[in-house]
Amino acid sequence: YNIAVLAGDGIGPEVMAEANKVLDAIASRFSLTFNRNEYAVGGFAIDTQGEALPPATLAGCEAADAILFGSIGGPKWDTLPLEKRPERAALLTLRSHFDLFSNLRPAKIYPGLEALSPLRADIAASGVDVLVVRELTSGIYFGQPKGREGEGDDEFAYDTMRYTRAEIERIARSAFEAASRRNNKVTSVDKANVLVTSRLWREVTEEVAKDYPQVTLEHIYIDNATMQVMKNPAQFDVMLCSNLFGDIISDECAMMTGSMGLLASASMNSAGFGLYEPAGGSAPDIAGQGIANPIAQILSAAMMLRFSFDEAEAADAIERAVVATLEAKILTAELRMPGATGQAATTQNVGDAVV
Amino acid sequence: YNIAVLAGDGIGPEVMAEANKVLDAIASRFSLTFNRNEYAVGGFAIDTQGEALPPATLAGCEAADAILFGSIGGPKWDTLPLEKRPERAALLTLRSHFDLFSNLRPAKIYPGLEALSPLRADIAASGVDVLVVRELTSGIYFGQPKGREGEGDDEFAYDTMRYTRAEIERIARSAFEAASRRNNKVTSVDKANVLVTSRLWREVTEEVAKDYPQVTLEHIYIDNATMQVMKNPAQFDVMLCSNLFGDIISDECAMMTGSMGLLASASMNSAGFGLYEPAGGSAPDIAGQGIANPIAQILSAAMMLRFSFDEAEAADAIERAVVATLEAKILTAELRMPGATGQAATTQNVGDAVV
Ligand SMILES: CC(C)[C@H](C(=O)O)[C@@H](O)C(=O)O
Ligand SMILES: CC(C)[C@H](C(=O)O)[C@@H](O)C(=O)O
Numbered sequence: 028y029n030i031a032v033l034a035g036d037g038i039g040p041e042v043m044a045e046a047n048k049v050l051d052a053i054a055s056r057f058s059l060t061f062n063r064n065e066y067a068v069g070g071f072a073i074d075t076q077g078e079a080l081p082p083a084t085l086a087g088c089e090a091a092d093a094i095l096f097g098s099i100g101g102p103k104w105d106t107l108p109l110e111k112r113p114e115r116a117a118l119l120t121l122r123s124h125f126d127l128f129s130n131l132r133p134a135k136i137y138p139g140l141e142a143l144s145p146l147r148a149d150i151a152a153s154g155v156d157v158l159v160v161r162e163l164t165s166g167i168y169f170g171q172p173k174g175r176e177g178e179g180d181d182e183f184a185y186d187t188m189r190y191t192r193a194e195i196e197r198i199a200r201s202a203f204e205a206a207s208r209r210n211n212k213v214t215s216v217d218k219a220n221v222l223v224t225s226r227l228w229r230e231v232t233e234e235v236a237k238d239y240p241q242v243t244l245e246h247i248y249i250d251n252a253t254m255q256v257m258k259n260p261a262q263f264d265v266m267l268c269s270n271l272f273g274d275i276i277s278d279e280c281a282m283m284t285g286s287m288g289l290l291a292s293a294s295m296n297s298a299g300f301g302l303y304e305p306a307g308g309s310a311p312d313i314a315g316q317g318i319a320n321p322i323a324q325i326l327s328a329a330m331m332l333r334f335s336f337d338e339a340e341a342a343d344a345i346e347r348a349v350v351a352t353l354e355a356k357i358l359t360a361e362l363r364m365p366g367a368t369g370q371a372a373t374t375q376n377v378g379d380a381v382v
Numbered sequence: 383y384n385i386a387v388l389a390g391d392g393i394g395p396e397v398m399a400e401a402n403k404v405l406d407a408i409a410s411r412f413s414l415t416f417n418r419n420e421y422a423v424g425g426f427a428i429d430t431q432g433e434a435l436p437p438a439t440l441a442g443c444e445a446a447d448a449i450l451f452g453s454i455g456g457p458k459w460d461t462l463p464l465e466k467r468p469e470r471a472a473l474l475t476l477r478s479h480f481d482l483f484s485n486l487r488p489a490k491i492y493p494g495l496e497a498l499s500p501l502r503a504d505i506a507a508s509g510v511d512v513l514v515v516r517e518l519t520s521g522i523y524f525g526q527p528k529g530r531e532g533e534g535d536d537e538f539a540y541d542t543m544r545y546t547r548a549e550i551e552r553i554a555r556s557a558f559e560a561a562s563r564r565n566n567k568v569t570s571v572d573k574a575n576v577l578v579t580s581r582l583w584r585e586v587t588e589e590v591a592k593d594y595p596q597v598t599l600e601h602i603y604i605d606n607a608t609m610q611v612m613k614n615p616a617q618f619d620v621m622l623c624s625n626l627f628g629d630i631i632s633d634e635c636a637m638m639t640g641s642m643g644l645l646a647s648a649s650m651n652s653a654g655f656g657l658y659e660p661a662g663g664s665a666p667d668i669a670g671q672g673i674a675n676p677i678a679q680i681l682s683a684a685m686m687l688r689f690s691f692d693e694a695e696a697a698d699a700i701e702r703a704v705v706a707t708l709e710a711k712i713l714t715a716e717l718r719m720p721g722a723t724g725q726a727a728t729t730q731n732v733g734d735a736v737v
Contacts, residue, residue, distance in 0.1 A: 114575055145502050145612045167543065173578050180548040184582035187542055188522065193535040218626070220469055223528050227539035250629045253608060254637035257500045271573070274605045275630060282609035 028061050028336050031091035033068040033084065036113065037309025038319035039097025045321035045378025046095065046328045049345060052382045053332070057341045064091070069099025069113035069309075079104075079116035088121065093335040095328060096121075096304035101311040122163050127294035127302055128194070129201040130163040130273065131330070134280035134290055134306075137353055142364055143285035146257065153261040157280050158209060160202040160265055161273025163294055165194045166224075168270045188224050190269065195228050197297065199235040202267035203242050212243045212264035216252045216272050228269065252276055256283060281306050286362060288320030289349075291327040293334050301335045303327040317373045320359040322349055325381055345381070352380040383416050383691050386446035388423040388439065391468065392664025393674035394452025400676035400733025401450065401683045404700060407737045408687070412696045419446070424454025424468035424664075434459075434471035443476065448690040450683060451659035456666040477518050482649035482657055483549070484556040485518040485628065486685070489635035489645060489661075492708055497719055498640030501612065508616040512635050513564060515557040515620055516628025518649055520549045521579075523625045543579050545624065550583050552652065554590040557622035558597050566597045567619035571607045571627050583624065607631055611638060636661050641717060643675030644704075646682040648689050656690045658682040672728045675714040677704055680736055700736070707735040 030050075034043040050061050066084040073079050079099070088094050099113040109115055121127070135156040136144055144151035170187035177183050199215075206213045215232045217225035229246055236244040247255065249272045255262065256279050268276055281290050290306035305323030313319055326349060333342035353362075357380040360371035372380070385405075389398040405416050421439035428434050434454070443449050454468040464470055476482070490511040491499055499506035525542035532538050554570075561568045570587045572580035584601055591599040602610065604627045610617065611634050623631055636645050645661035660678030668674055681704060688697035708717075712735040715726035727735070 109575065109581070112575070119576075145505055147500050147502055147506075150500055151502075168576055170540065175578055175582060177546075180551075181546060182582070183544060183546040184579045185525065185542055185544040186577045186579050187540055189538060189540040191532075191536060191538040196535070218629075220464065220467070221474075221523055222541045223530055224539045224541050226464070227530060227537070250633040253630055253634040257612065257634065257637050274573075275608055278605040279608040279612065279634070282612050 028059065028093070029091045030061055030063045030331070031088045031094045032063050032065045033088075033094060034065065034097040035069040035099040035309065036071055036101050037098055037311045037314040039099070039309060041314070041317065041374050042305070042319055042321040042324035043095070043097045045374060045381070046324040048378050048382050049325050050328055053341050053345065056344070057338065059338065059341065068117050070101055070104040072117070073104060073107075073111070073113070079111065079113045080120050085124070088125070093300065093331045094121070094302040095331060096302050097324065098305060098307070098309040100309050119168070121302060122294060123169065125300060125302070126164055126296040128162060128164040128198060129295045130161040131205065131293045131295075132159040132161060132277040132281070132290070132306060133157070134159065134277070134284050136284050137286065137289065137350070139353065140286055140362060143362065144283060145285055146260070146283055150258070150260065151285075153259070155260045155283065157260060157263045158205055158265045159268060159273055159277040159280055160198065160205055161268045161277055162194065162198040162270050164270075165190055166270030188222065188271070190224050190227060192227065192231055195231040196235055199232045199267060202265050203235060203239040206242045206265040207239060210264040211241055212245070213267050214245045214247055214263055214265070215267040216247055216249050216276060217269070218249050219246070220248060224269070232267065249275070253279055256280060277306075287323070288359065288361060289322045289326070291323050291330050293327075293330040295334055299335055301331065303331040317375065318360055318371070319374050320361065321374050321378050322352075322381075325349060325378070348381045352377060355380065383414065383448070384446045385416055385418045385686070386443045386449045387418045387420045388443075388449060388451050389420065390424040390452040390454040390664065391426055391456050392453055392666045392669040394454070394664060396669070396672065396729050397660070397674055397676040397679035398450070398452045400729060400736070401679040403733050403737050404680050405683055408696050408700065411699070412693065414693065414696065423472050425456055425459040427472070428459060428462075428466070428468070434466065434468045435475055440479070443480070448655065448686050449476070449657040450686060451657050452679065453660060453662070453664040455664050474523070476657060477649060478524060480655060480657070481519055481651040483517060483519040483553060484650045485516040486556075486560065486648045486650075487514040487516060487632040487636070487645070487661060488512070489514065489632070489639050491639050492641065492644065492705070494708065495641055495717060498717065499638060500640055501615070501638055505613070505615065506640075508614070510615045510638065512615060512618045513560055513620045514623060514628055514632040514635055515553065515560055516623045516632055517549065517553040517625050520545055521625030543577065543626070545579050545582060547582065547586055550586040551590055554587045554622060557620050558590060558594040561597045561620040562594060565619040567600070568597055568622050569600045569602055569618055569620070570622040571602055571604050571631055572624070573604050574601070575603060579624070587622065604630070608634055611635060632661075642678070643714065643716060644677045644681070646678050646685050648682075648685040650689055654690055656686065658686040672730065673715055673726070674729050675716065676729050676733050677707075677736075680704060680733070703736045707732060710735065
């Protein structure tokens with residue numbers, strides 16, 4: 028398998044090193060070959076090559092079977108014009124260029140780590156395991172027209188939220204397929220009492236549901252969804268969202284677990300090509316200290332094996348090793364309970380344990 | 383003062399009766415006169431007059447100094463076409479007709495009620511007191527064009543998010559004015575890394591901030607905001623939001639308190655005319671049983687006194703009476719701790735105690 032490795036900024040390179048060690052272990056255990064080529068991306072690419080997504084990086088991604096992505100951005104590049112910043116110029120461009128419409132963001136509270144959740148103890152212990160399926164290449168992120176016109180007080184700005192039937196159908200199928208492999212429930216998040224886009228979203232989702240009679244479909248308004256995620260997250264299995272609502276709900280779900288350093292994500296197109304990245308950011312405040320949690324990056328590699336390479340056994344092996352590492356309490360600082368004894372594990376310790 | 387009283391559906395009439403009792407007590411204590419006229423609205427108006435906002439109701443509101451609103455809607459009217467449903471036909475129409483652009487939604491965790499919050503005990507006890515200031519008459523709710531076109535797979539729907547400089551400026555001023563009377567901090571919520579509307583929002587907010595040197599202004603992305611509300615809500619004083627983001631964040635803030643039955647809201651125009659309503663809904667499941675919490679409705683009346691009638695002392699008196707009622711543990715069922723002894727208070731008991 029050919030992998031384009033884009034470690035990026037901040038903690039990206041450190042946690043990527045651990046994911047690479049885990050892939051080496053998988054290669055020998057399962058007799059697989061991973062050809063990995065590293066490319067510059069984000070702030071590092073701006074500093075060294077003048078742009079966040081250099082042509083060589085894009086070409087390298089095109090030649091690969093999947094992209095293993097670290098994280099990008101940081102205060103150093105925040106003063107650039109928006110279009111040049113790492114998040115826009117690299118991440119949104121990659122999503123759009125490769126038509127990575129299907130974004131899977133699992134969020135679960137691991138047994139033993141309930142106390143890290145910002146939710147009340149009984150809610151955190153109720154068995155929270157949500158998969159947010161977010162549409163990633165359309166909606167108000169990319170809808171045209173978008174712009175600014177007029178002068179003085181009458182100056183105005185506008186963005187267009189827009190979805191075609193075909194765009195809704197394919198992401199709805201992703202959600203129903205995922206629910207079929209999980210707990211057979213899809214909750215579709217919209218604002219159908221206000222948005223015309225949401226009404227079409229609801230209609231198409233209902234139609235797709237007919238092809239999955241074993242899966243239950245519910246609809247919820249985005250405002251109510253943010254309440255229910257807090258009050259009773261265990262009620263959700265798969266949450267199906269448009270681009271903007273998925274951005275909001277997936278972050279709320281990630282925070283609810285209290286352990287962002289454990290959360291991976293996949294962004295895929297219909298050919299199975301995908302970009303795999305941790306849910307957390309580049310965390311410049313702790314970069315270079317060897318204390319960042321590499322598990323989200325390691326689990327992103329596992330998602331890559333599962334979804335782009337169809338190597339479910341290898342992916343299972345990584346996920347089991349991660350659970351065993353957590354159970355053995357080999358934990359980086361941010362996962363330790365107040366008053367825990369002994370030393371926090373380093374980034375390397377955790378990588379070694381998973382290996 | 384002339385008040386149009388629109389009790390509406392579900393628990394609306396029961397809790398409105400208690401707010402009226404409190405207004406009677408205020409009238410005699412502060413030598414004020416409240417001329418109250420009741421009008422049909424919502425599902426009740428559909429059933430009795432064929433539409434959710436009959437002409438007589440709108441005329442009555444136009445003749446009044448303020449609208450005291452209960453709550454509307456319920457399963458009975460959910461099968462109507464969207465444009466005829468109570469929420470759209472009455473509430474969105476009233477907001478737009480009276481240009482009620484400034485929506486204030488306070489959310490606080492009352493001392494003694496921390497355990498009701500779905501947040502972890504230490505977070506719930508950290509002193510949470512947020513005011514969401516939401517723009518209510520523009521943005522993607524009302525932006526044109528909005529529609530549906532095309533056929534088959536290519537059929538598409540669209541909504542327009544749109545803000546003028548003047549619209550942003552006036553709601554930003556509401557937020558800074560409110561912060562000046564509170565803890566001098568405004569957190570403006572946007573998605574400026576993706577939306578052109580948000581970039582104008584940020585620019586105008588920065589300009590307005592110059593007129594309030596004592597107030598600190600921070601910007602936060604909506605996705606991060608949903609995380610921070612959960613992780614550390616005590617960091618917020620005033621949260622300034624567009625229509626859609628305010629819908630989402632204000633509901634998350636309301637849920638975070640765990641006591642929706644205590645939350646009031648104000649929706650005002652630039653002439654000081656306003657609509658005052660509880661944050662919770664019509665709660666058809668508990669309607670007619672005399673167990674609904676009237677405090678949100680009573681505090682809505684207090685906001686009316688403060689903002690539309692400039693009767694701050696009268697408003698203070700109501701708010702003190704509510705705190706005293708809570709401290710005396712005269713609580714409706716949903717506010718009682720698990721294992722509380724004695725009987726839950728009825729809707730009437732709570733109204734009497736506040737009186
Ligand atoms: C960086 C930003 C543009 C991006 C988004 O809004 O999609 C991020 O928040 C995410 O969720 O991946
Ligand atoms: C009923 C609905 C249209 C309304 C809104 O979205 O504004 C409600 O959620 C609110 O927040 O008042």
